[in-house]
Amino acid sequence: MSENQDQMSAKEKTLFGKEKNPSSIMPKKLTLDSMIQFRCHPGVSCFTACCGGIKIVLTPYDILVLSKRLGIEAHEFLHQYTTPTYLEKTDMPGVMIKMREEDNKCPFVTPDGCTVYSDRPSACRYYPVGMADFHEGGTKDASGNEVHGADDKFFFVVKEDYCKGHEEDKTWTVKEWREDQGIDVRDEMNREWLRLVMRRKSHGHQATLSEQGKRMFFMASTDLQHFKRFIFESSFLDTYVVDEETIQKIKEDDVELMHFSFKYLASSLFGVQFPELQIKEEKIKAKVSEMKTKQDDSVLQAIRQYEDLKADIDSMKPENKK
Ligand code: SF4
Numbered sequence: 001m002s003e004n005q006d007q008m009s010a011k012e013k014t015l016f017g018k019e020k021n022p023s024s025i026m027p028k029k030l031t032l033d034s035m036i037q038f039r040c041h042p043g044v045s046c047f048t049a050c051c052g053g054i055k056i057v058l059t060p061y062d063i064l065v066l067s068k069r070l071g072i073e074a075h076e077f078l079h080q081y082t083t084p085t086y087l088e089k090t091d092m093p094g095v096m097i098k099m100r101e102e103d104n105k106c107p108f109v110t111p112d113g114c115t116v117y118s119d120r121p122s123a124c125r126y127y128p129v130g131m132a133d134f135h136e137g138g139t140k141d142a143s144g145n146e147v148h149g150a151d152d153k154f155f156f157v158v159k160e161d162y163c164k165g166h167e168e169d170k171t172w173t174v175k176e177w178r179e180d181q182g183i184d185v186r187d188e189m190n191r192e193w194l195r196l197v198m199r200r201k202s203h204g205h206q207a208t209l210s211e212q213g214k215r216m217f218f219m220a221s222t223d224l225q226h227f228k229r230f231i232f233e234s235s236f237l238d239t240y241v242v243d244e245e246t247i248q249k250i251k252e253d254d255v256e257l258m259h260f261s262f263k264y265l266a267s268s269l270f271g272v273q274f275p276e277l278q279i280k281e282e283k284i285k286a287k288v289s290e291m292k293t294k295q296d297d298s299v300l301q302a303i304r305q306y307e308d309l310k311a312d313i314d315s316m317k318p319e320n321k322k
């Protein structure tokens with residue numbers, strides 16, 4: 001493994017409450033009131049060390065905010081600044097920031113720091129305090145012990161040797177630190193999307209997502225303009241009943257559109273029901289009759305196969321042989 005690959009596997013600004021390098025997770029479970037000692041500022045000797053050779057997965061809200069900040073369309077942002085990845089060991093496609101070729105650093109970092117700081121991605125805000133609450137049941141500390149159960153939510157500190165912020169004398173509660181980083185808003189914006197990914201992860205590989213499902217997930221969670229065209233320019237509104245108020249909101253407000261896309265994905269990929277997103281009655285009837293026709297066809301085919309087989313067997317009986 002090259003040094004870069006090695007660095008990449010060890011360094012990840014985590015989104016999913018699970019660090020690639022378990023030995024860097026401090027074994028202590030923290031609550032919002034726990035005290036942590038940490039400060040990151042331009043005076044630390046490691047300033048921007050965590051902005052290179054690293055995997056930073058972007059959420060739909062990150063992409064929305066960053067492409068607005070840069071004044072470009074989502075598809076241009078994706079093309080220029082990201083590279084595809086699979087999300088948290090699932091078959092769900094997503095994107096991560098593409099490191100610069102010349103120095104393997106984030107395209108937004110300069111010696112003076114992050115050029116998109118007030119709009120930096122969620123994973124950059126969470127670092128170095130991870131949160132585990134997505135029913136994973138599996139984060140291990142350096143000794144291999146489970147550090148959380150299946151359902152509880154808690155925080156943990158990720159401490160890597162190169163990060164000198166842990167040696168600074170600033171102490172604060174996890175809650176204060178999260179407020180300072182603007183994490184609560186991000187949690188709110190990312191929650192439903194993270195749930196989709198974790199739901200998929202908990203399903204394992206028994207049922208693979210169809211290619212169409214993967215394309216839909218990728219489109220809806222990376223390019224909201226494309227998703228908007230899908231809603232208003234395809235047969236979507238012939239299939240789903242969406243009330244007028246929701247239509248107006250998703251036309252005018254990209255954040256509403258994003259939340260709507262999460263509902264659509266939960267409904268189409270996992271069959272979750274939402275009152276504001278119902279399949280039209282006649283479409284359900286048409287689907288049932290299509291399934292019945294398919295079923296009738298397969299029953300007829302099975303009868304034909306059985307009759308052919310029976311005829312073969314009959315022809316082999318001695319009394320039928322001349
Ligand atoms: S987005 Fe900003 S904080 Fe995040 S890795 Fe890039 S330069 Fe660093």
Ligand code: SF4
Nearest residue numbers: 040046048050163165
């Ligand atoms: S203190 Fe840690 S978080 Fe801050 S720049 Fe250094 S390595 Fe990155």
